Amino acid sequence: MNLPTELDPLKACRAGQVLEGNLVPTDLPRLEGLMGKVHYHLSCGFNEKKEPELRILLQAKFTLICQRCNQPMQYILNEEIYLEEPDVFKPIDVIEDELILALPMIPMHEEKDCAFSQNTAYSPVENENNRYKPFTDLGKKLDLKE
Numbered sequence: 272m273n274l275p276t277e278l279d280p281l282k283a284c285r286a287g288q289v290l291e292g293n294l295v296p297t298d299l300p301r302l303e304g305l306m307g308k309v310h311y312h313l314s315c316g317f318n319e320k321k322e323p324e325l326r327i328l329l330q331a332k333f334t335l336i337c338q339r340c341n342q343p344m345q346y347i348l349n350e351e352i353y354l355e356e357p358d359v360f361k362p363i364d365v366i367e368d369e370l371i372l373a374l375p376m377i378p379m380h381e382e383k384d385c386a387f388s389q390n391t392a393y394s395p396v397e398n399e400n401n402r403y404k405p406f407t408d409l410g411k412k413l414d415l416k417e
């Protein structure tokens with residue numbers, strides 16, 4: 272980790288500072304146990320309005336527990352964040368907050384990958400005929416003139 276503990280946005284943006292590197296789980300205690308490696312790319316500059324702007328790209332791989340089948344699932348996260356931070360801040364805290372916010376509240380496998388849908392008899396194809404079709408009878412209903 273080559274992230275400074277604190278970053279002065281104005282200074283960093285004037286200097287056009289770019290910080291790039293990887294974080295390991297121990298860097299982000301609130302996410303320890305969930306994440307693999309996090310790659311960050313932080314670039315500082317000015318937006319069209321000439322205001323200091325920080326752009327953070329985050330790529331991370333998490334192991335979450337699927338809320339449908341209770342099995343672990345890989346979750347790849349790609350986040351792009353723009354910060355307009357007037358004050359000195361702690362980059363590591365911002366990254367940790369953003370990762371937590373970006374994680375799904377209820378992680379679930381894709382249906383095809385989920386152990387739950389494979390283990391149950393439910394199959395969308397087999398149940399085609401039982402599916403509720405609200406518009407099937409519409410034609411008939413429209414013919415009902417009193």
Ligand SMILES: [Zn+2]
Pocket residue numbers: 337338339340341342379380384385386387
């Ligand atoms: Zn699942």
